[in-house]
Amino acid sequence: MCKWMPPTIGPDPTAGTGTTVPPWVPRATSLCLACITLLLAAGSSLGECPPGDPGDAGHEQLHGLVEAANCSWTLERHTRSYNHLEGDVRLRHLYSANKFFLCIDKNGKVDGSRRKNYADSLMEIRSVSVGVVAIKSVSTGLYLAMSKKGTLFGSVKYSPSCKFKERIEENGYNTYASLRWKHGGRQMFVSLNGRGKPRRGHKARRRHPSTHFLPMLPS
Numbered sequence: 001m002c003k004w005m006p007p008t009i010g011p012d013p014t015a016g017t018g019t020t021v022p023p024w025v026p027r028a029t030s031l032c033l034a035c036i037t038l039l040l041a042a043g044s045s046l047g048e049c050p051p052g053d054p055g056d057a058g059h060e061q062l063h064g065l066v067e068a069a070n071c072s073w074t075l076e077r078h079t080r081s082y083n084h085l086e087g088d089v090r091l092r093h094l095y096s097a098n099k100f101f102l103c104i105d106k107n108g109k110v111d112g113s114r115r116k117n118y119a120d121s122l123m124e125i126r127s128v129s130v131g132v133v134a135i136k137s138v139s140t141g142l143y144l145a146m147s148k149k150g151t152l153f154g155s156v157k158y159s160p161s162c163k164f165k166e167r168i169e170e171n172g173y174n175t176y177a178s179l180r181w182k183h184g185g186r187q188m189f190v191s192l193n194g195r196g197k198p199r200r201g202h203k204a205r206r207r208h209p210s211t212h213f214l215p216m217l218p219s
Contacts, residue, residue, distance in 0.1 A: 088127040091138065093216045097173060097209035100196040104137040104144060108154030112196025122218055125166075132179055133166045134158060146178040150188045150201025164190065173212035 188201025
């Protein structure tokens with residue numbers, strides 16, 4: 001820490017008269033600016049704010065200036081990220097409020113089954129972003145997808161049509177709406193009717209039981 005002790009202004013013992021500080025003596029402002037410059041240079045090279053004694057009042061003032069000038073970039077660098085929520089995988093059976101388990105067979109046909117232990121009904125639900133999931137059949141390896149017309153099918157390749165917005169409804173069931181496609185500005189939902197057959201997305205509504213699914217742990 002740079003410290004400056006001001007010279008005593010008083011009578012010159014040789015001249016016998018009062019005099020000001022000689023012009024070659026550095027002023028306090030110049031020394032403080034020089035200290036700040038050195039600290040800024042040191043902080044830039046180390047990538048962090050300079051350390052110091054917290055009890056030093058002078059250091060606290062300088063540290064505040066250095067933080068404002070040199071350390072503000074750390075706040076800009078650490079943008080909000082939700083990467084820790086991505087990649088979460090759950091193995092579940094999606095049980096509809098109509099009492100059918102969602103299935104995807106090897107031919108890509110989406111259907112409903114009454115049997116919980118049916119191999120095609122075990123799904124891998126993976127979080128791909130906040131509130132968005134991809135649903136994949138464990139046995140067939142096909143992704144649940146929705147076409148532009150709202151038709152459900154099993155896709156070999158993962159694409160934007162395989163992304164669904166997962167939402168927990170008030171009754172505790174989940175709804176899955178296509179992230180990519182809408183019909184007349186309205187969301188299109190994954191849905192199984194009273195016979196276990198998939199409904200077109202634009203015919204399903206959020207509050208209808210056919211769109212409600214309960215993720216159940218495999219037994």
